[in-house]
Amino acid sequence: MNFELTEERQMLQDTLRRFLREKYDTARRNEIIGSEAGMSPEIWAALAELGVIGALFTEDQGGFGGAGFDIAVVFEELGRAGVVEPLLDSALLGGRALAGAGRDALVEQVIAGAVHLAFAHGEPGGRYDLDHVQTVADGNRLTGRKAVVMNAEAADHLLVSARSGDEIGLYLVDRSAAGLSVQGYPLLAGGRAAEVTLENTPAQALGLGLDDIKDLNALAIVAQSAEALGAMETATALTQDYLMTRKQFGRPIGTFQALAHRMSDLLIEVEQARSAVINAAGYLETDDRDLFLSATKNLIGRAGRLVAEESIQMHGGIAMTQEYELAHIAKRIVMADHRFGDTDYHLERYIALCVA
Amino acid sequence: MDMSYTPEEQAFRAEVRAFLEAELSPELAEKVRLDRDLTKADMDGWHATLNARGWLAPNWPKSFGGAEWNAVQRHIFEEEACAAHAPRVVPFGLSMLAPVLQKFGSKAQQEHWLPRILDGSDWWCQGYSEPGAGSDLASLKTKAVRDGDHYIVNGQKTWTTLGQHANMIFCLVRTDPDVKQQEGISFLLIDMDTPGVEVRPIILLDGTHEVNEVWFTDVKVPVENLVGEENKGWTYAKYLLNHERTNIAGVGFSQAGLAAVKRVARAENHNGRPLIENPHFAARLAQVEIDLRAMATTNLRIVSKAAAGGAPGVEASMLKVKGTIIRQEINDLARRAAGPYAMPFASEAVEGANDMVPDPHDAGPVAASYFNNRKLSIFGGSNEIQRGIIAKVAMGGGR
Structure with missing residues (x-):
């Protein structure tokens, strides 16, 4: 047993953490969130240059990582800094789908930061159910609607799931394709998404099906959970610091046992969350994958809510203000529960997998 | 023990309901239901409507122009107003300052300000x-x-709710720095148009502007704006805090919130069935409803005691803690029920954004409300302070 990061991953973590600490503070990020695009092209280019996107792909795919722990390392740091740039959707989900389909030339551009993608799978009324696809593929023409598609406005290409008879397949759609309409809007925790409608829109079949979508979803759960973990670490660090410096009644409020014990509970939960992310990453390529993914996402959902709410409560009013770092971080943590299945969804799935 | 409302109380409820039906515009109710920012004109308008009916100041004695409702009547009004999505009456003048002026203010102050x-x-x-x-x-x-x-006033106040609309502010200020903290505080009324007063907005985590910082630099305040005696402000402040804690349980808000969650959960599908039938979701929903039913009765017990002349003491702290936990839990259920559609952000700051943002089942900005209402357990004496009060009463000062 060895729970240390490999030398390469440690380097990646250090580099990324340093870069974000220097270039991605609260003021800069709030500026990015408030901008029309909702993300920064300069940050995107810099992340690509640092190899952050490449770390999400295997060597065969043209990257230099791609395993569960590579994904976890990257997204934990993104979460720690509250990054709103769409790495999960554009690079991981979109890029790995293209890699799975052997679209090497496009993947190369993704890794270089030159191409943006969107992963359009969820549909209105589908909540978190992966097999809820009503978009129809008639030959290579797609018709249907996709819900809350991250990064759809900025994407050069969209990966769209559609049903042809009983088969669910993944298709590549050009952003300028006929019959494609994208209605964008901001998200509460930063970044942008859109409602996407396709009306007899030309597409290319990628030769990927529901099982591939499930594999991609598994990568996304590792990433989303690691991101929430990083954000939880920031939330607890800010709270710890605040409890030691904020004075009321003539002493630091952290010296009140009622708060000290609650702080301790948060630290315990963050350790639980860290282990849950390690489980998800470590079991990613085993038969127990789905069981561990559901266990992780459920735990992250519960611990995340506790950490977000208690961090705000122990800070008091200051944590409710937009210019204080915790406000954004808490939103990232809680909103992570609204993607790839929430706490309840994964509890149910865990039970079903245990019974099976 | 009789848990039913008297015929008079039932008649009063019918009267309130008829008034709301006739006087509350559907447009305004819809804004309230969807948690949209209300304009100053919205709030002023609703105040005027209530005032025309003589119901703007339910807690004031008739001699000051109030309705002089008892606590049960006030509770009935709150319940009906929440169910109808009426705007909340802005409490600062009506239920916080006014009781202080009525009890401690000079006759001249009462006649001028009330x-x-x-x-x-x-x-x-x-x-x-x-x-x-x-x-x-x-x-x-x-x-x-x-x-x-x-x-001459110098210093800074913060978390000043709706201060951007205000022309007057009542302040606690230090007039004697050399005595025990509580004994050197006075209660001053300050005109916000006086030179040296500056209001700066604080933007909250859901993008809303409801609180402010208020800065005072050499602000001249006439001595007749001192309420009561110099250095007795803490006594008045404590009196005011008790009034701030009327309707502290928020039963009406919770009932309206729960009804909204159920409506969304009936419309939302999970595995081909309405979400409300999902055992995990249904269990969470039932749990909070069970808590709310009990708290509603706790609230009525305290309310009828107050109606009979007893002052709510430690029970108000209990209601604050339990009431905010329940309201926040309902906010949590609301965001869960919305699923992925909890993520879009209808920002008042972005023009037209409300029309762009999808809102299936008309759920409203559930996630923004979830975050905004974290304030409930922070303001008006945080839940930690309330627990301290309960413990002090229960265990005689022991922590």
């Missing part, structure tokens, strides 16, 4: 908290120094 609260001439805000004095309110530092016929 009618102006009713007819909307003044919009009051509250100058209590400071950056360094939150839960520990008595450590406030804004100072007022007597200079002839005036006080």
